Structure formats: C-alpha cells, structure tokens
Amino acid sequence: METTEDDFDSFVRARTHALLRSAYLLTGDQQLAEDLVQSALSRTHQAWKRLADPANAESYARRTMYHLQVSWWRRRRVAEVIPERLPDRPGPDDHAAAVSLRLTLRDALSRLTTRQRAVLVLRFYEDRTEREAADLLGVSVGTIKSQTAKALARMRAVAPGLADFDSRNGALS
C-alpha cells in the first residue's frame, strides 16, 4: 500500500510541471491551470489502484485533464474580456517583437472555444497525430480536422497581426 502511495507521490512530483504547461495553454491562467491539474491528478489518484500499469498514469491524467477542460462548463473560469483591440503587430526590435507576439498569441487563443483550443494544443504543442487527438478527446478524426481548420482560421481572423508576423516565421501561413 505504501509503495502504491510512494509511486503516486513520485509520479506527481515528476509530471506535475509537464501537465501544468499543457494546462496553462488550455486555460491561459496560472491558477486555473493549477486547479485543472489538481482535479486531473485527484481523479488519477482515485483510479490509481485500478490502473493496470502505473506507467499509464500520465496518459490517464492527461486524458482526464482534457476531458475536464472541454466538458461543458464543468469548471469555473475567469472572465475572458475581449479587448477592444489586440496588440499591434511586432516592431523591428526582437525582444519587443517576441513579447508582442506572445501577447498576441495568448489573446488569439482566448478567442477560441475550449475544444478548438484543446485541439490546437494537442496537435501543435503536444505534437499528437489527428488519430491520437481524436482518441484522447473522444471525437472523430474528421472533427479534429475541422476544428483545427476552424481554430486556425479564427486565429487568423482575430489576430491578423499574428498571421502577418507568422508569414515571416511560417507559423500559421
């Protein structure tokens, strides 16, 4: 029993930050990211003894995290204020450009639905294949394709500055 608890402790300490990084991209907020990971890990702890192999724990926790995030309004979120105007496109200064790009990207992500955002994070941050993303979210591959396209189109629409910049760096264009 103690070994099981020790295993879980080790797992939490080793993988929390990796989960937090994805959670932060999903929520855009430190506190919400912590809450989301906490909930996912709590459920993982509940299931720990029933998991066939502790090596599956991260997969289970990550899947739980995405399900919690995209489930219909099951989590409290901070108000998302849609700004009147997004930050200007980056200037010539590299540091300022990087900061501006990050702000623009964050704002653009906040305009996506939770599912679109989840699909984007899975596909472009976690490098999941369409099939993997579909399995993880419990939707079809077609849905992943369409949501990816919609997410990218929406990002281009709400943040043309991002698209302009990315055309130079090749991110979205």
Add this chain to the structure above:
Amino acid sequence: MNTPIDPFGSPDRGALHEQLTVLADEVAPADLRDRVLASSRRATVRRRSLLATSAAVAVAAVVAGVAWAGVPAAHREQVPPAATVPVPGSGAAFDDGPYVPGGTRYLSYDGRVKLAMGGAFEAVKTEFTPPGAVCGVAVSPDRARISYVTPGNGDLIVADLDGSHPRVLHTGVSCAGGDGPVWLTAPQRILVRQLAGGPRMAVDPVSGQIGETPLKDVTGYLARSPRGLHTAYRSGNEIVVLRSEGPEVVHRVTPAGVDGNGGFSVQAVTDDGRRVVIGPAGTAAEPVRTGTRLIDTATGQEVDLPAALGFPAGAEVAAIQPANRDHLLVQMVSDAGCDLYLLDAGNRVVDHRSEPAEVRAATLLPPA
C-alpha cells in the same frame, strides 16, 4: 474566402509549436501533491456519502413499494466494473458540480426536446418527440422525466425522458398561457391548475397524489429557481419573489420600464433570488417559455448584460435561463448562428460556446 489550412506536417507547423512552447514557459512550477491528496480524500468522502444516500433511497423505495425504475436516474449510483480501467469524462464526480449538468436542452416549435452536448460541431440528439399535438412540455428538475398535456381532456402525462412509459397522472389540466404545468423541486411535484379553474395544486409525479401548496392562489406564469430555493411570479406590475414556495416574500419590486400596457411575465429566477428573467406577457394560445430581460430584484432595475454578448455584431438575446450556483445561461442568436454564454452571479461572462445551427430557432430550456 480563406481556404482552411492544416499546417500539420508542413514546415509551418514548427513555428507554431515553438510559440506555444514559449507561452507554456510562462507557467510557474507548483507543488500540488498536498492539494491533490486532500482533494482526492474529499472526493472519497463524497462518494461514500452518495453510496449511503443511494442505499437509503433503495431501502425507502422497497419499503414504499416503489420500483427502482421509479427512482430518478440522477439518484442511481453508476459503479463501473472493478476489472475495467476507469475512463475519465462526463461520468466523473466534480468538485463543485456542473453549472449546466448533462448538456443543454431546447424545445423546438413542434414540441420536440433536443439535447446539445458539446458545441457547434456535435450532433444534436432528439430526446423526446411528442405523440401528436401536445402542450406544456416540461422536463423534470432531475432530468429523469418529461411531462406534457394533451388537448381535449387535458390529460397530464408523465413519461421517461425519451417519452417511453407514458402514463396519465391527472386529467382536466389547463395549459393556457402561464397556467401550464410547472415542475417544483424538493420534493419534485408538478404544479397544475384545472381547466375548470380553482386553486393550483401540486401533483406527485410518481403516485399522482394531489397536495396543497402555498402557491395555490398564484395565477399566470410562475418560475422556480434551479434548486427550488426561490419562486417568483408577477402580481400586478410587481415581481414577487418568495423564499422556497412561500409564503415568505423576500422581494417585491416593480421592474423599471414596465408601463402597464401589455405587461410582462416572470420566466425565471436565480437560486439566490437576486435576479429574475422577464419576458412578454404572452397569450392563452401562445404561452411564453423564456424571457430576454434581466431584473435586479433589489432595485427593479434592468441589468445590463455584458457587451461581450454582442459579439459577433448583430447578435440578440433569445433566452435567459438560470443555471446552478446562481449562474445564468444566455442564448444569443445572430445570422451567424447560436451562441451560449455563462454569466456568474456578478453578471460577468465566465464561459461561452457556439451551439449547432439546428437549435438556433429553438427555445432554450432551463438546464437544471
């Protein structure tokens, strides 16, 4: 028109990955171990408590001669087979419970109840199709049953949510205007008025037993909050808010901008009793099912909805319904489609999603 581009697999993908990685670097490390274990322990206690409650319900049902089929689905404990690896998702218990449990339901013009589960790209399920022309279609607060009234005799039918196992609970029930059946909570009953007039009565949805209610003399539209903590109705030009089903009145206020001509109807109230949704007065032949104006019951002033709801431009409020924990669900429609916004108790937008176009012309039903 832009052609959707999927840059996955193309050289462009790397730059977006890099930018997301930079953004992810912003998150600060956190030691969540103690929080996780405390949260897990609380969940275990809650689950044991639920199991104990379920056992008590089972015993009570047996003692009362009520079959399990008569116990609301929400009270049935779903225990996964021990040998299987649990799959996270909609069946999991949540720390604070969902604001909008089990998806959003809509009532279409032909009386069908449709269920939307997860956004614009999810299929809409037709949950209930009425057997011909009926009126007063309403879903029980625990989302386990549906009720409706047949024309002619005014039979009040209660059935499972999909319309199966219908049975006549009462006859001679009115469905005119705001006098149609209203589900009450804690315990669940259906408030009805007879076609022949007289006071309203509360009908037990299982036994059909009729009981008295403090609401017996309330005429017209009447709204209960999701958990039944407050009830609201119109009296003259005033909104009256009762604690539970009364008789204690906690608010009595005249809504601003009501001129007495045409009037209004009270369509919904939040659990804290602080906000009431009002709609048109309606007619006997054309009952109103929801409202579009939000009234602060302390001041009578109309609450300005967040400007963010106007996005995209041209969107209009089609319905406002109370959700759990003093939140509100606002349905916005525009040429572009249908959107739902979740507002907290301070009327701030806390979430948003697009709904399938199929429900654009349907009426949002109370989510709880």
